[in-house]
Amino acid sequence: MQKSATGQTLEYKAAHTIAHGLVQGVGFRYYAKVSAQRLGVAGWVRNMDDGSVEIWAEGTQDRLRQFIQAIRRGPTHGRVTQLDLTWEVPNGESRSFRIRY
Numbered sequence: 001m002q003k004s005a006t007g008q009t010l011e012y013k014a015a016h017t018i019a020h021g022l023v024q025g026v027g028f029r030y031y032a033k034v035s036a037q038r039l040g041v042a043g044w045v046r047n048m049d050d051g052s053v054e055i056w057a058e059g060t061q062d063r064l065r066q067f068i069q070a071i072r073r074g075p076t077h078g079r080v081t082q083l084d085l086t087w088e089v090p091n092g093e094s095r096s097f098r099i100r101y
Contacts, residue, residue, distance in 0.1 A: 013087055013089075013090060014058045014090040015057045015085060015086070016085070017068065017071065018052050019053045019071060019074070019082075020084075021079045021080045021081035023079075026077040029053065032053070033045060033098070033099055041059040042057070042094040044056050046100035068085065
């Protein structure tokens with residue numbers, strides 16, 4: 001665990017999400033990557049065969065909540081109609097955020 005500037009303990013968490021809607025072919029994965037990098041969130045994003053997009057993200061709870069809000073908004077040409085979210089234990093495998101193919 002890490003401490004903030006105010007001395008509070010920052011608990012790392014992981015968010016596993018599946019985004020449904022118009023999320024493929026609209027720059028959604030790139031949008032997720034840029035949003036994660038801006039917020040200092042690690043993990044990955046990938047397209048699924050059923051037309052959804054899967055995201056694994058790790059970071060502090062505050063940063064993950066901001067990231068999830070960004071994902072709900074989605075890119076300009078996309079539309080998230082449903083976001084399935086499960087809080088998980090972080091695995092620490094990623095130090096950055098990347099697009100998986």
